[in-house]
Amino acid sequence: MMKPRLSxxxxxxxxxxxxxxxxxxxxxxxxxxxxxKPKIPLYLRPPSxxxxxxxxxxxxxxxxxxxxxxxxxxxxxxxxxxxxxxxLNWLLQDLLELQNHSVILSQxxxxxxxxxxxxxxxxxxxxxxxxxxRQRIEERRPxxxxxxxxxxxxxxxxxxxxxxxxxxxTEMIIDLVExxxxxxxxxLAQGFWVDLGTGSxxxxxxxxxxxxxxxxxxxxxxxxxxxxVAVAAFNVQRYGLQDVVEVRKGSWFEPLKDVQGKLxxxxxxxxxxxxxxxxxxxxxxxxxxxxxxxDGGFNGTNxxxxxxxxxxxxxxxxxxxxxxxxxxxxxxxxxxxxxxDKPDSFCNINVVSDFAGIQRFVTGFCQ
Numbered sequence: 001m002m003k004p005r006l007s008x009x010x011x012x013x014x015x016x017x018x019x020x021x022x023x024x025x026x027x028x029x030x031x032x033x034x035x036x037k038p039k040i041p042l043y044l045r046p047p048s049x050x051x052x053x054x055x056x057x058x059x060x061x062x063x064x065x066x067x068x069x070x071x072x073x074x075x076x077x078x079x080x081x082x083x084x085x086x087x088l089n090w091l092l093q094d095l096l097e098l099q100n101h102s103v104i105l106s107q108x109x110x111x112x113x114x115x116x117x118x119x120x121x122x123x124x125x126x127x128x129x130x131x132x133x134r135q136r137i138e139e140r141r142p143x144x145x146x147x148x149x150x151x152x153x154x155x156x157x158x159x160x161x162x163x164x165x166x167x168x169x170t171e172m173i174i175d176l177v178e179x180x181x182x183x184x185x186x187x188l189a190q191g192f193w194v195d196l197g198t199g200s201x202x203x204x205x206x207x208x209x210x211x212x213x214x215x216x217x218x219x220x221x222x223x224x225x226x227x228x229v230a231v232a233a234f235n236v237q238r239y240g241l242q243d244v245v246e247v248r249k250g251s252w253f254e255p256l257k258d259v260q261g262k263l264x265x266x267x268x269x270x271x272x273x274x275x276x277x278x279x280x281x282x283x284x285x286x287x288x289x290x291x292x293x294x295d296g297g298f299n300g301t302n303x304x305x306x307x308x309x310x311x312x313x314x315x316x317x318x319x320x321x322x323x324x325x326x327x328x329x330x331x332x333x334x335x336x337x338x339x340x341d342k343p344d345s346f347c348n349i350n351v352v353s354d355f356a357g358i359q360r361f362v363t364g365f366c367q
């Protein structure tokens with residue numbers, strides 16, 4: 001059940017992961033003060049429901065036929081039928097109790113009707129399964145929202161509507177943190193790091209786990225969205241990091257006045273898709289994920305520029321920043337901005353490519 005999954009989400013035009021900006025007072029979040037109750041991922045729900053093997057087989061046959069007859073590659077670079085069928089298998093893995101996986105799955109695939117009256121324990125009602133799979137195919141609801149989680153690096157993170165789904169390319173930010181804080185500048189591993197626009201808490205949680213291998217650094221995760229704050233706090237608690245990762249509600253640097261000029265690292269994957277490109281995104285993204293977490297303004301750099309300006313005053317001397325961008329054009333724009341408008345604020349500016357060879361990240365150090 002906990003196998004890594006290759007996401008079926010693509011941007012269509014570009015790739016991203018994150019967050020709206022606005023103005024809001026900041027608050028430190030504890031589990032008891034969360035405004036929104038996060039939804040429980042399917043794989044964590046108790047097996048409180050049941051259906052006969054015959055009923056489950058009937059649903060599986062219907063769902064597989066629906067998946068096999070659907071493909072959205074030519075429409076907007078969406079999922080094809082083979083990916084949808086894999087998603088159906090993943091849904092079943094999360095739905096069934098672990099000890100029953102292999103037996104039930106093999107019977108469903110073979111159509112074996114020898115034990116049609118056998119009761120199968122499920123983590124969701126059969127009617128819900130018909131509903132969510134129809135939403136997946138007919139409404140293009142993201143699979144991660146259907147099952148309530150996403151596999152990212154070595155994490156399984158809760159996600160739901162209102163929270164952007166973390167992408168594989170963003171995983172490299174953690175590699176950059178490891179390279180800087182553990183190898184090149186180990187003194188930074190002892191300080192405060194921030195994940196701005198944390199969403200599901202992916203960057204914050206992975207950073208905390210990375211720093212914990214060699215040091216005792218702390219991470220502050222900020223987000224304006226009450227839904228994201230609730231989900232991030234839930235994920236932090238799930239990994240037992242409440243004493244290491246603090247989730248604060250607020251916009252960008254606003255909740256961080258108490259650590260101004262003291263930060264060892266500033267990380268973010270902000271909205272960076274140009275406004276005019278939003279309509280061309282894959283349906284799973286453009287029609288379901290929060291638009292304010294996608295739209296970076298006219299050329300996609302509104303929030304990136306805000307982060308660069310803020311990092312100049314928030315980082316301590318020698319502090320590190322890493323921001324994800326839309327690609328080569330935005331990387332060049334940010335580097336030019338730093339060199340021309342912030343020449344005394346930063347040094348060792350670098351552009352780093354993602355796993356696909358696309359220039360994706362801009363990094364640097366505070367002078």
